[in-house]
Every structure is written in structure tokens, then in C-alpha cells.
Amino acid sequence: MGSQLASIHSQGEQDFLAGHIRDHQPVTSFGYFIGLNDIDNETTWKWTDGTQVDFNAWNEDEPSNVGDNDCVGMYGNITQQDSRGLWTDFRCNGSMAYICRTFKACRDRLGVEDGRISDSQITASTEHASNHGATNARLNRVAQAGTAGAWSAQANDVNPWIQAALGIPTWVTGVLIQGREDWSQWVTKFKVQYSHDPDDWKFVQDPNGTIIIFDGNTDQTTVVTNLFPTPVIASYIRILPTAWHVHISMRFELVGCEVVVNSIGCTPGWEGYNNYCYFFDHAAAVTYFEANKSCSDMGSQLVSIHSQQEQDILAGHIRDHQQVTSLGYFIGLNDIDDETTWKWTDGTQVDFNAWTEGEPNNVDDEDCVGMYGNITQQDSRGLWNDFRCNASMTYICRVFKECMRPLGMGNYEVADDKITTSS
Missing domain, CATH: 2.60.120.260 (Galactose-binding domain-like)
Known part of the structure; x- marks a missing residue:
């Protein structure tokens, strides 16, 4: 089919696939194989398509490697319905369904x-x-x-x-x-x-x-x-x-x-990539806390980054913007609460990083993170560094694209038998 077993690199992609599994009735297979495995080296997980392992959605207490389980699938027909779509390790010679993925025609x-x-x-x-x-x-x-x-x-x-x-x-x-x-x-x-x-x-x-x-x-x-x-x-x-x-x-x-820039669903002045809208303030000179407030005032948050694709898009935007005067662009990552325990301000999982070489180094109590902007070493533009939170820099905000289509209560797309109450 010209494809490969699916690799999964973001919570949005995971939710989409897990939702499909949960909504498919009836699911007869115990699981759906995806491309992750540790066949070559125990506990060293790799995707069959060679992409970076930068996200996971393991079920509780998995992977367990019981019975030399070296291949990974998403739970399908399992009694605990809230586990459907989560990952577990299976025997590679098990008989299961599978999910393929291929890039949209781009030639x-x-x-x-x-x-x-x-x-x-x-x-x-x-x-x-x-x-x-x-x-x-x-x-x-x-x-x-x-x-x-x-x-x-x-x-x-x-x-x-x-x-x-x-x-x-x-x-x-x-x-x-x-x-x-x-x-x-x-x-x-x-x-x-x-x-x-x-x-x-x-x-x-x-x-x-x-x-x-x-x-x-x-x-x-x-x-x-x-x-x-x-x-x-x-x-x-x-x-x-x-x-x-x-x-x-x-x-x-x-x-x-x-690279499709689709700003439909984004406020004017924002740029849309995939399911998100991004705001680049190239001219600001504000602290991390002021940047966070500016994003919040616009109904968004400082950007969190969860895949190499998203990193490449944002870094490419920074490199291509020729009037960058700031040393960096604040993003949402910080270890303000607990040194070396990095958190995103939007509460999402820290499942990806793009630190520049030798970083983070915490010089001068640097607890906030930014992407390099105007830096002599051009090959470092867009990579991450820890900065002082009171440094004056620009910033990037992110918000989910407007998603307000009525889902069917008014026009009966949601059938009567799908609507239940407590009493």
C-alpha cells in the first residue's frame, strides 16, 4: 500500500486514533499493531518508519515485556473500556489488527x-x-x-x-x-x-x-x-x-x-499550522511573566512544542524572519517551581526537546526557556536555551484552532440512544 505501520508523535494524533478505535463497533481484535518495537535491543524502542520516539501513550504498568513482548499495539477489544487505544507491548507473532500511515500525496x-x-x-x-x-x-x-x-x-x-x-x-x-x-x-x-x-x-x-x-x-x-x-x-x-x-x-x-499555512480558524495576525494558531511577537521586549500574561490576555498560552515537525516549522519561521533583534523567543517551558523539573505552562506532557548543545546550563539561575533568535551562530537559531525569566525577549503564543461546529444535539446527528442522564 506504500505505507508503514503508524508512528504517533502527539497527543492530538493519539486522541484521533484512539477515538477511532473506541468508536468502531464491534472491535473484535484485542489490539491494533503500531510501528513501535524493541526487537533489536530490549527496552530501546524504535518506530519502523525511523522517526524519533518523542511521544508515548502507555497503559498503566506498561510496557511489561511479559512473554518477550517486543511489539506494540493499541488496545482494542478490552474489558476496561477506558484503556482502549492506550499502548501495550504484545508478542510480535500475535494475531491482531493493525494501523498503517502514509504521508499525504506530496510529490x-x-x-x-x-x-x-x-x-x-x-x-x-x-x-x-x-x-x-x-x-x-x-x-x-x-x-x-x-x-x-x-x-x-x-x-x-x-x-x-x-x-x-x-x-x-x-x-x-x-x-x-x-x-x-x-x-x-x-x-x-x-x-x-x-x-x-x-x-x-x-x-x-x-x-x-x-x-x-x-x-x-x-x-x-x-x-x-x-x-x-x-x-x-x-x-x-x-x-x-x-x-x-x-x-x-x-x-x-x-x-x-x-508546508501548508492554513490560518482558517485563526485570528488575523496569527498563523495556522495543523490544528493550532501561533502568534509571533517579533518586536516585543518583555520578561517571561509579561509574555505569559500577553498570551493569556489573547486567550492563548506560551507555546508548547511536542514534535520535530512542530519544532521545524517554528524554527524555520524564526530563521526566515530577517528582522529578528531579540536574542530569543520565550516558549512555555520552565523549571521555576523545581530546579531541573521542566514543565510547560499549558500543563501538557514534556515529551520532546530541541536543546542547543550544552544546554540547559542554568547559568545565573536561568529557569525559563526560549528559542534562539538573533544569535551569531545561525545554525542555533530556533534551538532551545534556558534564559533568565526577567530577560527582555520576544515570545510565541499558541492556541487550538477555533473548533465550534455544532456536534449534532440540535439536528439529531447525535441520536436519542446516545443521550443518557444520571436520573
Whole structure:
């Protein structure tokens, strides 16, 4: 089906799936397998799709590892109805139902071929000569008078790469690659890196955390498609050839889709991502307590962050905002009540972090957390640091999108037999 067993990364996703299980009548299976397991190493849990384990919804006293239970499912047909949808570890050879997940279709060509990604946004480590430059790397490019039919690196380039700057954070789901149009040269193997700035790169990896070496071309003209196991949010994509035929020469395109900013249901001036609205006050200079009050006055709270996706979206927004004057943006995390016991102001579970290296360090009694803004080390922008609560900074608020559709009491969508009373 082109999917994988579901991985779950937020309370909202958990609630959606658990609600589906509870509402499905009748549930005959004892459980629904999801992608979490510790098959390779006892108590080291991994998702089969390779995503980070940044959330859990274990039932009480689970996982228990009874009977060498190494695979995880969500309870289905269980007597304790309030446990339906919660997680437990099962034997991997048990017979159960299952839940698959796949990313929504996101394979639009992102603009290398047609020029929406401009010449200035395509750069490379080296070029064989001025007429073999990076801008010749557009997919399906044909050699023209005085220019080659591909990008070609210098012969002595020991760390060759070519990259595209996407301009804004974008979902990238794969790479299309092609050989040199006017000569028998092509790349046969390559790696891919992604980033939000040109100095801090991560490799595309397989579900086991191994850097993927993708298969390239076997001729000059065929377009080879390589899709990533898991989509990435990136502002830059870099292709690193590792093997080639005759010489490093290639043309390429990127596929993916935009990160949808859907502000329907959000107050004007707020930005919507998924189920939440966010407010970035780029100009404020307030303390943590003043920031918290400002959010509260707007019917929201300082943002809590619960997944890498949400972190990437917010960090990308900060990096792309060119007039950041504040050292940081306050978020809702703090250890004011108890040193090193971190809590979100909205009371949600602390199930994810994005600390910058060496943080938190509690220098000068730093009890409040922010995302770095205007900092010399650009690759740290958006990462977390502990700050003094009385520092003057900007802030980010978050509120659930307006969700006030009548659910059916008035028009009988809620049937009579679903309405009960105490007496």
C-alpha cells in the first residue's frame, strides 16, 4: 500500500486514533499493531518508519515485556473500556489488527527544472569550468552553445556537492536525478542532506538511522526517482555524489510540497499550522511573566512544542524572519517551581526537546526557556536555551484552532440512544 505501520508523535494524533478505535463497533481484535518495537535491543524502542520516539501513550504498568513482548499495539477489544487505544507491548507473532500511515500525496516538482528556483539558489562545491556551472543541473536541460548539458564538478573535488535553496521551509519527499545530456557521464550513487541554513546539515536516513546511499543513473538520459522513507522539512537540499561513471556530472529536480499555512480558524495576525494558531511577537521586549500574561490576555498560552515537525516549522519561521533583534523567543517551558523539573505552562506532557548543545546550563539561575533568535551562530537559531525569566525577549503564543461546529444535539446527528442522564 506504500505505507508503514503508524508512528504517533502527539497527543492530538493519539486522541484521533484512539477515538477511532473506541468508536468502531464491534472491535473484535484485542489490539491494533503500531510501528513501535524493541526487537533489536530490549527496552530501546524504535518506530519502523525511523522517526524519533518523542511521544508515548502507555497503559498503566506498561510496557511489561511479559512473554518477550517486543511489539506494540493499541488496545482494542478490552474489558476496561477506558484503556482502549492506550499502548501495550504484545508478542510480535500475535494475531491482531493493525494501523498503517502514509504521508499525504506530496510529490510536486519544486522548481529546479522550470526555473522557479532561480540560478542564484543553485550552488555547488566546484565546477569543471565556467560553462559547467551549477545552473546547468536543471532536470532535462539540453546543452546550448558554449555550455554543458549538466553540472560537472572539478576532477579533484574530494567533497563534491550541489544544493538548492528553497527559499521557505518546504516538505521534500524525494530527488529526481539524470546524467549529462551531451556526454557519457553520470552519478551512480549519492547521499542527500537537508537543512534550514547552509551551515547545519542532517543526512536523510533509513528507519534504522543509517545514512542512505541512493542509487543514481545507469545512462545519460533516464530520470531516476528516489523517494525518502520519511519526508523532511527543509529550506536547503544538498546532493552529495559518492560514485559516478567517468566524471561527476548530473541534472536533478526535487519533489515535495509546501508546508501548508492554513490560518482558517485563526485570528488575523496569527498563523495556522495543523490544528493550532501561533502568534509571533517579533518586536516585543518583555520578561517571561509579561509574555505569559500577553498570551493569556489573547486567550492563548506560551507555546508548547511536542514534535520535530512542530519544532521545524517554528524554527524555520524564526530563521526566515530577517528582522529578528531579540536574542530569543520565550516558549512555555520552565523549571521555576523545581530546579531541573521542566514543565510547560499549558500543563501538557514534556515529551520532546530541541536543546542547543550544552544546554540547559542554568547559568545565573536561568529557569525559563526560549528559542534562539538573533544569535551569531545561525545554525542555533530556533534551538532551545534556558534564559533568565526577567530577560527582555520576544515570545510565541499558541492556541487550538477555533473548533465550534455544532456536534449534532440540535439536528439529531447525535441520536436519542446516545443521550443518557444520571436520573
